[in-house]
Amino acid sequence: MPDINKWLTLFESENRVIRLRAAKHLLDCDETPLSTLLEILDSYAYDGLGGKVMRVLATCSNPALADAMLNRLSSTDDFIREAACTVLGQPGNTRATPHLLAMLDDPHLMVRRAAGLAIARVGDSSALQSLVSRKSRHANDDINVKWAIDKAISALEKQTQNDG
Incomplete structure (x- = not known):
């Protein structure tokens, strides 16, 4: 199984299928950066990842999360x-x-x-x-x-x- 850096690299792929597969794995990694989690929420919520990314974000302790979520209230x-x-x-x-x-x-x-x-x-x-x-x-x-x-x-x- 690739380490988080390989999943992050795959998540940057131009191929949406590869990005989606990488996103699924990144949601299982404790070290996934907040910016990546937010991109997964914004871009892949309707690809079967919405509930999981929401649960992962709800357990995230990054201080920048509150501002990011407050901004999304106006989505x-x-x-x-x-x-x-x-x-x-x-x-x-x-x-x-x-x-x-x-x-x-x-x-x-x-x-x-x-x-x-x-x-x-x-x-x-x-x-x-x-x-x-x-x-x-x-x-x-x-x-x-x-x-x-x-x-x-x-x-x-x-x-x-x-x-x-």
Whole structure:
């Protein structure tokens, strides 16, 4: 099996099939650079790699990841916005809270759902009031979105009770 440098070289190929095969292997390497992971997300999410690259990014500890994901919240691609919400939903990542709250109004329901679940994971109790007020605005929304908002409210209420 080639080492990461060989996979990175293959990922630079002009041949899309070779790039895709290299991308699959790079997602299994712990040392894959963030820039490569982001390129895989942006270019190969619909080639069967979207879920895996999202999971890999969600465990990435690179400090530049937050800014990269915040930038992707304005992508024209629904899946990229959904992935950005998921990746930003790390415990304690309160910097993402206002952006995730804004994504609750995204036109795509899976992005709204991912934003709600991410807010629950972040655990920023300052979002509780905003979530409660948004709940009524989403009363006629898809059941998945309402569930995610309820989950976030429940998690933050529980956290507030434990903190108090």
